[in-house]
Amino acid sequence: MQEVLDLLQSSSYTVVFTGAGMSTESGLPDFRTKDRGLWEKFNPDELANVHALINNFEEFTNFYQYRLREINKFQPHKGHLILAKWEKVGLINSIITQNVDGFHHDAGNENVMELHGTFRKFYCNQCKREQSREDYLNGKSECSYCDGPVRPGIVLFGEMLPEDVFYKAELETAKAELFIVLGSSLTVSPANMFPMVAKEQGAKLVIVNREPTPMDHYADVIIRNMSIKEFLVEMDKGTE
Numbered sequence: 001m002q003e004v005l006d007l008l009q010s011s012s013y014t015v016v017f018t019g020a021g022m023s024t025e026s027g028l029p030d031f032r033t034k035d036r037g038l039w040e041k042f043n044p045d046e047l048a049n050v051h052a053l054i055n056n057f058e059e060f061t062n063f064y065q066y067r068l069r070e071i072n073k074f075q076p077h078k079g080h081l082i083l084a085k086w087e088k089v090g091l092i093n094s095i096i097t098q099n100v101d102g103f104h105h106d107a108g109n110e111n112v113m114e115l116h117g118t119f120r121k122f123y124c125n126q127c128k129r130e131q132s133r134e135d136y137l138n139g140k141s142e143c144s145y146c147d148g149p150v151r152p153g154i155v156l157f158g159e160m161l162p163e164d165v166f167y168k169a170e171l172e173t174a175k176a177e178l179f180i181v182l183g184s185s186l187t188v189s190p191a192n193m194f195p196m197v198a199k200e201q202g203a204k205l206v207i208v209n210r211e212p213t214p215m216d217h218y219a220d221v222i223i224r225n226m227s228i229k230e231f232l233v234e235m236d237k238g239t240e
Protein backbone atom coordinates (compact mmCIF):
# COMPACT_ATOMS: atom_id res chain seq x y z
CA MET A 1 0.00 0.00 0.00
CA GLN A 2 2.70 2.46 1.00
CA GLU A 3 4.43 1.77 -2.27
CA VAL A 4 1.31 2.65 -4.29
CA LEU A 5 0.75 5.72 -2.15
CA ASP A 6 4.29 6.91 -2.86
CA LEU A 7 3.77 6.29 -6.57
CA LEU A 8 0.49 8.23 -6.52
CA GLN A 9 1.94 11.18 -4.66
CA SER A 10 5.06 11.43 -6.77
CA SER A 11 3.37 10.92 -10.14
CA SER A 12 2.69 14.06 -12.15
CA TYR A 13 0.24 12.30 -14.46
CA THR A 14 -1.96 9.46 -13.26
CA VAL A 15 -4.54 7.60 -15.33
CA VAL A 16 -7.02 5.16 -13.80
CA PHE A 17 -8.50 2.30 -15.81
CA THR A 18 -11.68 0.69 -14.47
CA GLY A 19 -13.51 -2.50 -15.39
CA ALA A 20 -16.52 -4.51 -14.29
CA GLY A 21 -15.19 -5.03 -10.75
CA MET A 22 -15.64 -1.31 -10.09
CA SER A 23 -19.37 -1.54 -10.90
CA THR A 24 -20.13 -4.88 -9.25
CA GLU A 25 -18.98 -3.35 -5.95
CA SER A 26 -21.95 -0.99 -6.32
CA GLY A 27 -24.13 -4.10 -6.40
CA LEU A 28 -24.70 -3.91 -10.13
CA PRO A 29 -24.74 -7.43 -11.58
CA ASP A 30 -22.28 -8.11 -14.36
CA PHE A 31 -24.55 -8.96 -17.28
CA ARG A 32 -22.03 -11.43 -18.60
CA THR A 33 -22.27 -13.48 -15.42
CA LYS A 34 -24.65 -16.32 -16.15
CA ASP A 35 -25.65 -17.11 -12.60
CA ARG A 36 -27.52 -13.84 -12.08
CA GLY A 37 -31.17 -13.24 -12.81
CA LEU A 38 -30.69 -11.57 -16.15
CA TRP A 39 -30.06 -14.82 -17.97
CA GLU A 40 -33.43 -16.19 -16.90
CA LYS A 41 -35.23 -13.35 -18.63
CA PHE A 42 -32.94 -12.53 -21.53
CA ASN A 43 -30.01 -13.95 -23.36
CA PRO A 44 -27.49 -11.10 -23.74
CA ASP A 45 -25.56 -13.12 -26.32
CA GLU A 46 -28.57 -12.92 -28.60
CA LEU A 47 -29.63 -9.36 -27.80
CA ALA A 48 -26.57 -7.22 -27.15
CA ASN A 49 -25.65 -6.97 -30.81
CA VAL A 50 -26.34 -5.10 -34.02
CA HIS A 51 -28.29 -8.01 -35.48
CA ALA A 52 -30.89 -7.81 -32.70
CA LEU A 53 -31.13 -4.02 -33.06
CA ILE A 54 -32.08 -4.46 -36.70
CA ASN A 55 -33.95 -7.77 -36.75
CA ASN A 56 -35.35 -8.22 -33.25
CA PHE A 57 -35.98 -4.63 -32.19
CA GLU A 58 -38.83 -5.30 -29.76
CA GLU A 59 -36.90 -7.77 -27.64
CA PHE A 60 -33.76 -5.66 -27.99
CA THR A 61 -35.70 -2.72 -26.54
CA ASN A 62 -37.20 -4.80 -23.72
CA PHE A 63 -33.74 -5.99 -22.82
CA TYR A 64 -32.22 -2.52 -22.69
CA GLN A 65 -35.14 -0.98 -20.85
CA TYR A 66 -34.67 -3.74 -18.31
CA ARG A 67 -30.94 -3.06 -18.06
CA LEU A 68 -31.50 0.67 -17.68
CA ARG A 69 -33.97 0.04 -14.84
CA GLU A 70 -31.37 -2.23 -13.22
CA ILE A 71 -28.64 0.42 -13.47
CA ASN A 72 -30.98 3.03 -12.00
CA LYS A 73 -31.36 0.90 -8.87
CA PHE A 74 -27.69 1.37 -8.04
CA GLN A 75 -25.33 4.27 -7.55
CA PRO A 76 -21.64 5.11 -7.31
CA HIS A 77 -19.92 3.71 -4.22
CA LYS A 78 -17.35 5.27 -1.93
CA GLY A 79 -14.56 4.29 -4.33
CA HIS A 80 -16.16 6.23 -7.19
CA LEU A 81 -16.49 9.27 -4.93
CA ILE A 82 -12.84 9.07 -3.90
CA LEU A 83 -11.76 9.01 -7.55
CA ALA A 84 -13.92 12.09 -8.18
CA LYS A 85 -12.27 13.87 -5.26
CA TRP A 86 -8.82 12.84 -6.49
CA GLU A 87 -9.52 14.33 -9.90
CA LYS A 88 -10.59 17.62 -8.31
CA VAL A 89 -7.47 17.88 -6.17
CA GLY A 90 -5.22 16.82 -9.06
CA LEU A 91 -4.13 13.43 -7.71
CA ILE A 92 -5.41 11.72 -10.84
CA ASN A 93 -5.87 13.17 -14.31
CA SER A 94 -8.35 10.94 -16.07
CA ILE A 95 -10.31 7.71 -16.05
CA ILE A 96 -10.57 5.21 -18.88
CA THR A 97 -13.44 2.82 -18.27
CA GLN A 98 -14.91 -0.32 -19.76
CA ASN A 99 -18.10 0.30 -17.79
CA VAL A 100 -21.25 1.70 -19.37
CA ASP A 101 -23.22 2.65 -16.25
CA GLY A 102 -21.98 6.25 -16.11
CA PHE A 103 -21.13 6.00 -12.39
CA HIS A 104 -17.86 7.89 -12.78
CA HIS A 105 -19.78 10.84 -14.21
CA ASP A 106 -22.46 10.49 -11.55
CA ALA A 107 -19.74 10.58 -8.89
CA GLY A 108 -18.36 13.83 -10.33
CA ASN A 109 -15.41 12.86 -12.51
CA GLU A 110 -15.15 15.02 -15.62
CA ASN A 111 -12.32 13.54 -17.59
CA VAL A 112 -13.78 10.10 -18.30
CA MET A 113 -13.32 8.05 -21.45
CA GLU A 114 -16.03 5.43 -21.79
CA LEU A 115 -14.53 2.90 -24.19
CA HIS A 116 -17.74 0.92 -24.57
CA GLY A 117 -20.10 3.88 -24.67
CA THR A 118 -22.65 4.77 -22.03
CA PHE A 119 -26.15 4.23 -20.70
CA ARG A 120 -26.32 7.92 -19.83
CA LYS A 121 -27.18 8.67 -23.46
CA PHE A 122 -29.65 7.33 -25.98
CA TYR A 123 -29.82 8.14 -29.63
CA CYS A 124 -31.60 7.33 -32.86
CA ASN A 125 -29.82 4.68 -34.88
CA GLN A 126 -31.10 6.31 -38.08
CA CYS A 127 -30.59 10.07 -37.74
CA LYS A 128 -28.12 9.75 -34.79
CA ARG A 129 -29.82 12.53 -32.82
CA GLU A 130 -29.85 12.21 -29.05
CA GLN A 131 -33.06 11.00 -27.40
CA SER A 132 -34.44 11.29 -23.90
CA ARG A 133 -33.31 8.65 -21.42
CA GLU A 134 -36.51 9.20 -19.44
CA ASP A 135 -38.67 8.54 -22.50
CA TYR A 136 -36.78 5.35 -23.19
CA LEU A 137 -37.31 4.20 -19.64
CA ASN A 138 -41.01 4.94 -20.05
CA GLY A 139 -41.26 2.68 -23.08
CA LYS A 140 -40.67 5.03 -26.01
CA SER A 141 -38.42 3.43 -28.63
CA GLU A 142 -39.05 5.58 -31.74
CA CYS A 143 -37.03 8.67 -32.55
CA SER A 144 -38.89 11.91 -31.85
CA TYR A 145 -37.59 13.37 -35.14
CA CYS A 146 -37.69 10.56 -37.70
CA ASP A 147 -39.39 7.57 -36.00
CA GLY A 148 -36.14 5.62 -36.35
CA PRO A 149 -35.12 3.03 -33.74
CA VAL A 150 -33.78 4.44 -30.48
CA ARG A 151 -30.86 2.66 -28.87
CA PRO A 152 -28.55 3.05 -25.90
CA GLY A 153 -25.25 4.88 -26.44
CA ILE A 154 -23.27 1.76 -25.71
CA VAL A 155 -21.14 -0.24 -28.10
CA LEU A 156 -22.96 -3.37 -29.24
CA PHE A 157 -21.23 -6.56 -30.26
CA GLY A 158 -20.44 -6.20 -33.93
CA GLU A 159 -19.74 -2.46 -33.61
CA MET A 160 -16.44 -0.62 -33.49
CA LEU A 161 -15.36 1.08 -30.30
CA PRO A 162 -15.85 4.87 -30.59
CA GLU A 163 -12.78 6.08 -32.43
CA ASP A 164 -12.51 9.52 -30.83
CA VAL A 165 -12.77 8.12 -27.30
CA PHE A 166 -10.30 5.39 -28.06
CA TYR A 167 -7.83 7.87 -29.55
CA LYS A 168 -8.12 10.15 -26.53
CA ALA A 169 -7.60 7.19 -24.21
CA GLU A 170 -4.42 6.29 -26.09
CA LEU A 171 -3.10 9.85 -25.73
CA GLU A 172 -3.88 9.87 -22.01
CA THR A 173 -2.21 6.50 -21.55
CA ALA A 174 0.92 7.69 -23.33
CA LYS A 175 1.13 10.67 -20.93
CA ALA A 176 0.78 8.54 -17.81
CA GLU A 177 3.56 8.25 -15.26
CA LEU A 178 1.32 6.03 -13.19
CA PHE A 179 -1.40 3.77 -14.57
CA ILE A 180 -3.78 2.13 -12.08
CA VAL A 181 -6.08 -0.71 -13.14
CA LEU A 182 -9.13 -1.22 -10.91
CA GLY A 183 -11.30 -4.30 -11.28
CA SER A 184 -10.57 -5.39 -14.81
CA SER A 185 -9.55 -8.89 -15.80
CA LEU A 186 -7.80 -7.23 -18.78
CA THR A 187 -8.97 -9.92 -21.14
CA VAL A 188 -11.20 -7.85 -23.45
CA SER A 189 -9.35 -6.71 -26.52
CA PRO A 190 -8.43 -4.01 -27.48
CA ALA A 191 -9.03 -2.44 -24.06
CA ASN A 192 -6.36 -4.64 -22.52
CA MET A 193 -3.66 -2.98 -24.58
CA PHE A 194 -3.76 0.22 -22.49
CA PRO A 195 -1.75 -1.09 -19.52
CA MET A 196 0.84 -2.41 -21.94
CA VAL A 197 1.07 0.91 -23.79
CA ALA A 198 1.44 2.71 -20.46
CA LYS A 199 4.22 0.38 -19.44
CA GLU A 200 6.02 0.72 -22.74
CA GLN A 201 5.92 4.52 -22.37
CA GLY A 202 7.62 4.21 -19.01
CA ALA A 203 4.67 4.40 -16.62
CA LYS A 204 4.47 2.49 -13.38
CA LEU A 205 1.65 -0.04 -13.47
CA VAL A 206 -0.56 -0.97 -10.52
CA ILE A 207 -3.23 -3.67 -10.89
CA VAL A 208 -5.98 -4.06 -8.29
CA ASN A 209 -8.08 -7.10 -9.17
CA ARG A 210 -9.36 -10.15 -7.31
CA GLU A 211 -8.16 -12.54 -9.98
CA PRO A 212 -4.83 -12.73 -11.78
CA THR A 213 -4.73 -10.95 -15.14
CA PRO A 214 -2.70 -11.64 -18.28
CA MET A 215 -0.89 -8.31 -17.67
CA ASP A 216 0.32 -9.15 -14.16
CA HIS A 217 3.89 -9.74 -15.30
CA TYR A 218 4.06 -6.11 -16.45
CA ALA A 219 2.79 -4.75 -13.13
CA ASP A 220 4.96 -2.99 -10.57
CA VAL A 221 2.42 -3.64 -7.84
CA ILE A 222 -0.41 -6.20 -7.78
CA ILE A 223 -3.16 -6.08 -5.16
CA ARG A 224 -5.61 -8.97 -4.90
CA ASN A 225 -6.47 -9.24 -1.24
CA MET A 226 -8.79 -6.26 -0.95
CA SER A 227 -11.82 -4.85 -2.72
CA ILE A 228 -11.43 -1.74 -4.85
CA LYS A 229 -13.43 0.20 -2.31
CA GLU A 230 -11.15 -0.92 0.53
CA PHE A 231 -8.09 -0.13 -1.55
CA LEU A 232 -9.27 3.39 -2.40
CA VAL A 233 -10.43 4.15 1.13
CA GLU A 234 -7.04 3.05 2.52
CA MET A 235 -5.18 5.06 -0.10
CA ASP A 236 -7.37 8.07 0.51
CA LYS A 237 -6.54 8.04 4.23
CA GLY A 238 -2.87 8.16 3.27
CA THR A 239 -3.32 11.24 1.10
CA GLU A 240 -5.01 13.35 3.76
Ligand SMILES: [Zn+2]
Binds near residue numbers: 126
Ligand atom coordinates in the same frame (compact mmCIF):
# COMPACT_ATOMS: atom_id res chain seq x y z
ZN1 LIG B 1 -34.09 9.79 -35.84
